[in-house]
Amino acid sequence: MVVAAGLEDFELTWRAEVFDGAPQESSAASFGTLGVNFRAQKPG
């Protein structure tokens, strides 16, 4: 999706279980949901 939009050099740098221990039960765990950080660049 990022590349389809014309961005390049996509890089995912971090992932973690950010919903673990949240006050309310979430559907996140059932889908193996992880928080992530990523970056990309517009061609110059």
Next chain:
Amino acid sequence: MTVAPPIPDVDVEDLRCEIRKEYAEVAANPDRGFHFHTGRPLAAILGYDDSLLEGIPEAAIESLAGTGNPFSLGEIATGSKVVDIGAGAGLDSLIAGRLVGPTGQVIGVDMTDEMLAKAQNAAAEAGMDHVEFRKGYAELLPVEDGWADVVISNGVVNLCPDKVAVFQEMHRVLKPGGRIQIGDIIVQKAVSEGAKRNIDLWKG
């Protein structure tokens, strides 16, 4: 050739309405207890250095509901122009405002009135005239073409059915060579078409 995934068959306006309700509550009652962490405990989980939060009004910090840390992805230089998509109560916009300084500019965009009001008040309390908040959608940003050096977003793209449109808007508002620095979520198991139509699952 890169093929974009199909847009999920969900009513966009119904989804936006439900998301606005949820995040209006995050603005008004951030300690109520949600299916996600909020505030300072969440900032610690996401690896926000304490120095990033120094001097930021508590109202902006308490309603943090992101899923990543855009500031871990690259330096935001003094004088830069930054767009924050789904700015919420303004924490990331205000952090960006501190990093770019008064010679830079930050535009935070959000669709939830209660979050916008909270963010605007927080910016005023912080004395950051160079940080402004505009009402709008990630798929149709109220920002001119080629304005931004950096686009940040935190926990927002996953709430938008047409993700390619969101990334196309990021591309549009960026200067050539500009960067996106995004916190969001991924799923590791397939999501059925039925689940994609379930608005409750979009919210968590």
